[in-house]
Amino acid sequence: MNVKRKFNSIWLLTLIPLTFGVVYASQKNPDIVEKVYSSRLYTYIGSALSMITGIFPFSLGETIVIFGVLLIIAGILWLVYNTITRKVGYKVILRYTKNMLIAFSIIYFLFNILWGLNYYRLSFAQIANIDVRPATVQELVELCDDLIERTNELRRKIQQSEDDVFYGKDYKYILRNAYKGYEVAKNIYPELDGSYGRPKGVIFSKAMSYMGITGVYFPFTGEANVNMDTPFISLPSTVTHEMAHQRGFAREDEANYIAYLTCKLHPELSFQYSGYILALTHSMNTLYTNNREKFIELSQKYSDEVKRDLSEINGHWAKYEGPIEKVSNKMNNAYLKSNNQKDGVKSYGRMVDLLIAEYRMMNK
Numbered sequence: 464m465n466v467k468r469k470f471n472s473i474w475l476l477t478l479i480p481l482t483f484g485v486v487y488a489s490q491k492n493p494d495i496v497e498k499v500y501s502s503r504l505y506t507y508i509g510s511a512l513s514m515i516t517g518i519f520p521f522s523l524g525e526t527i528v529i530f531g532v533l534l535i536i537a538g539i540l541w542l543v544y545n546t547i548t549r550k551v552g553y554k555v556i557l558r559y560t561k562n563m564l565i566a567f568s569i570i571y572f573l574f575n576i577l578w579g580l581n582y583y584r585l586s587f588a589q590i591a592n593i594d595v596r597p598a599t600v601q602e603l604v605e606l607c608d609d610l611i612e613r614t615n616e617l618r619r620k621i622q623q624s625e626d627d628v629f630y631g632k633d634y635k636y637i638l639r640n641a642y643k644g645y646e647v648a649k650n651i652y653p654e655l656d657g658s659y660g661r662p663k664g665v666i667f668s669k670a671m672s673y674m675g676i677t678g679v680y681f682p683f684t685g686e687a688n689v690n691m692d693t694p695f696i697s698l699p700s701t702v703t704h705e706m707a708h709q710r711g712f713a714r715e716d717e718a719n720y721i722a723y724l725t726c727k728l729h730p731e732l733s734f735q736y737s738g739y740i741l742a743l744t745h746s747m748n749t750l751y752t753n754n755r756e757k758f759i760e761l762s763q764k765y766s767d768e769v770k771r772d773l774s775e776i777n778g779h780w781a782k783y784e785g786p787i788e789k790v791s792n793k794m795n796n797a798y799l800k801s802n803n804q805k806d807g808v809k810s811y812g813r814m815v816d817l818l819i820a821e822y823r824m825m826n827k
Contacts, residue, residue, distance in 0.1 A: 478568040482575055489583040501584040502654065505711050508577055510658050512685030513709060517660025522688050524681030525665050578682030581713040587720065588817060591652050598819045600750075604757050606815075606822045607746045608764070614739040615766040621732050634691055634698065637733075638662050641702040644725030644734060645710075651728075655721065659709050662687040662702050672783045677701045680708035694779045696772050699737035700726050716813035719745065723818070740772065742818055749815045 489496045516523045542559055588595040641662060649656035663686055665671060671679075671690040678689045678701050687705035689698070704722035712718050719741065726738025751758040765773070 478572045479564075482568070482572045485580075486575060486583070489580050493583055493585050496580055496583045497585040497590070500580050501711050505578070505581060506657055509685050509709060509711060512577070512683075513660035513687075514658065514685075515660075516684040516686055522663045522665055522681075522684075522686055524679075524684040524686045524688055525667065527683065528681075529667075574682055577685075578680070578711075578713070581711045584711070584713075586714070587654075587712060587717040588820065590654055593817060593820045594823070595816050595820045598816065600753050600757075602819055602822070603746065603750055603753065603815070604761070606819050607743070607750050607757075607761050609822060610739060610743045610746055610818075611761060611764045611769075614736070614743050614769055615764070617732060617736045617739055618766055618768045618772070621736055634664065634695070637698050637702055638664060638689065640731070641699065641706060641725075641729075641734070643731070644703055644727075644729035645706065647728040647730075648721075648725045655707075655710055655725070657710055659687075659706070660685060662689050662705055662709075664689055664691040668692040672780075675780070675783065678705040680705050685709065694776045696737060696740060697776055699729070699734040700741040703734075703738075716817070719814040720817040723814075740769075740776075742814075744773070745814050746818060 489500075538559070542556065546556065586595075587593070638661060645655055665679075665688050668691040671677070672692045676690060677693050677697070678687070680687055687702070687709045689702050689705055691698075693701050700722045703725045704718045706725070707718040707721035710721075712721055723738045723742045726734045726741070729735055729738070747758060747762065750761070
């Protein structure tokens, strides 16, 4: 029995170098990852997982995370207590450490097989034949000017609440109907097609806000989890962003662009406006770092309603700024860099390259 247990332990521990090997090979061969995994194998894995877990009305992923965190804390406390009271020896500590490594190896292996290899697929620009190339500041200015005009126009069409801040439908309505943008987008980009479980709101959304997280795709359950404490204006684009991850587009910059795209193509104004607010924010932030004078000049073109909406979004997130948010941001940065996103959290800004490429195509 001991021999069998030892063999199982050794086999499980070999998952770590095996997975590293698969990841390394994937980094070097995006074409193969695209053909074999992302556009074939993953479509079955992701769809099946999300449809099965979609039976549950709550986020199964959130439940697993909470249980896992409590289990880890309990294990550490038990180990510390028994070590201090000398009720356990070094052999027990070594066994506990080995079990943790085994658990990590299994989780890391499953993460990559169930979804993580999508980080190494071809870029969305390559898949969709979008000509992304270096842009001039003038092109960025023209893009921002166009987005401001379109955003202002959409805002004029949208009803307002008593405090004059944008609203459309209730929160659950957004979760139920976000798929409609993908139904249109799939006719242009078939890679966005597929049957997946509905996105889910997270119970501990306030905690996510303190960590600066608007949503999380949980690959072990195939669920697109959304922070329901997100400002209503931003919610549609947040939901469609997580749905992009669910469809196998792991890179943040691409998920942002797909969120904008599917919101823009959505039949409802509330989604369209949210998508344009997302695109406008990223584009203007990029302009600010490249030409502050033009940023100030163009920002004067915002309608009063758009200004109030942006102020509401900024005011909401300002409430949660603090040490927890900073630590979470550093962890997210490390996570992104470890998964082939060399710019870390800065990769969110590369969405603008796709927007400029789209703008070029529309204005040929």
